[in-house]
Amino acid sequence: MSNRQYLGYLRRDDPLYSYLRHEIQPLLTEAGQQRAEYRVFRLNASNDVFLYEEKYSGAKVIGKFFRCGRTDNAAKATARLNREFDSLCALRDCGLTGSPHHVAQPLGRNSALNALLVTENCEGQLLSKVILATIANGDQAHLFRKLTGLAYFLATFHNRTAAASGGIDFQRNCAYMEQLISKLMRIGGIGHDEADELRWLREQWRRQTRMWEDQQVLVHGDATPDNFIIGSGLHVSGFDLERAHCNDRVFDVGRMAGELKHFFLRATGDRQAAEPFIGHFLWEYACHFPNRESAFRSITGRIPFYLGITLLRIARNTWVSRDYRRYLINEAKECLRGY
Template sequence: MIYLGHLPKHDQLYPYLCYDILSQFNLNGIKPDFRVYKLQASNHVYLYEERQSHIRLIGKFFSGISERTPDSAYRHMEREFNNLNHLRNLGFIGYPHYVARPLGHNAALNCVLIEEFCYGIPLSDFIMKAIRDGAREVLFRKLTSLAWFLSSLHNKTANGLPVDFNQDSNYFDRIMDQLKGLGYMEWDEANGFYRLRDRWREKGCMWEDQQVLVHGDVTPTNVLFGDGHWVIAIDLERMKMADRVFDVGRMAGEIKHCFMQYTGDKGIAEAFIGHFLWEYACHFPDRNSTFNSITRRVPFYMGLTLLRISRNSWVSDRYRRKLIDEARETLR
């Protein structure tokens, strides 16, 4: 988080925050003064802290993103605003499962979404403490809480329709196109991945479950934890109907990546991944059957996640090769 200074009163955002957003907090008799902080995120995300009341707001701007048209920015803003409201309407408004409260959105201000600031510790911090300080038991407990949250989200939103694995195959192809376009993968290697994708598409287990609402971007930085089983979900612009293992496998892949990156030993992650999957399965009538079902499908989504991470510009060439090789092994 980088401190940028104070929001100028002549900035068009200032009256919007004052009259449309702060009015929801029943503040009287103050002249708002906002400190501004830049947050690390894929979008343009800022923290606005009103100096006197100490109210904190998150401003997420969807315009100004590379290769995003104005229409696309508007759709992203609307989608996340509606997704936040939808989950809150489903009951994610208190302990132990919470979704950040949207306070407003404005297309005229660079497609900004304003939501409440949520206090919590990201899962990434607990992973790093397990790696650096040996705090394994705390990470196990937080993964138990996360499994409960995801199973609650998925089970509340199942629609009875069969999953369409073609959608995830198409997403796989988009990731591959990006890797090839960036020069990170040659055609011969890509063809090998396409053959693995086709083998997964032939498996009946990839089509057997029903659609649920998935977070869509459940990463260690997009999940916050409080005391006990508190879980707070943020960044919901990619929420969609899909296979529940889209989320579960994404998180398993992220955990493996973290241990690969910071310890060089992917095997250390296995105990945490297995615990997370077993805890997820406990929220179903037949735990063993559910565990067997999701673990049959998890490798595809783990491999997809590793490929997805390998696209990032911050990834070194050496580690990118390690991610791609591990993705291939996982998909096999």
């Protein structure tokens, strides 16, 4: 499901071997399997995430460690582990299992093993690979179809978890933007004057009643192309829900729109290259509401803020070059001026 690096076999004296062999393996294969050997692959992910493939049965699972070193806070790591486990369970309880909407099945959690979460391995192609392939080969129709599936998945994800009462606490998103501004200042991406400009733009959005009015839903919280696996037809699998929380549905939709803009901007240098795909994605998302046009107006009225903070989020990464960081910040400000 991702770029992976083969590391060898899991040692039998590793406590993880016993856990996989006796707690996880019985969930995947018939009882009575006499032997078990696990090939280990490191996946290209922000956490310590590995794929474990049992040699004889071929069963595969994903192991995600929330505590990556002795200096990490054990209580915080366990809290993150439990939040993701509970979010996966809650969404599967809402019917996001099978096709076309699937959330990875949690198979086990073990706080003693560096806060380990074990989930099923979802087969398919990462959305990020689909986007990059479209940029390389120009097959726009394929990406349009897959964005239709993603829009359907996210609309279902959001609509099935809509809170019975309670509007959006937009203050939370303003506070998140402050974190991004502070990080950009620390790494020298912006100075005090530009930070004040961004804060002024944020206050204009805070004053807009539309940012507070919608019903909150459970959002993925990290809706990036590396966290969705695309299958045949409209099938989409979602995973990596450690940042799931209640918020404006456009938090997710805007994050994906910003990621699309970033992928095309970085590859082509054309600030407009992603616009047809973003527009298609938003229009397809809006079709899952009683009044599509009204939903589209509501979403697009809020999208510039979330698109802007997504670009700031990408800009604060250390792997971003100085020139590209400046480009992202300028684009973010253009979005945020759309209040």
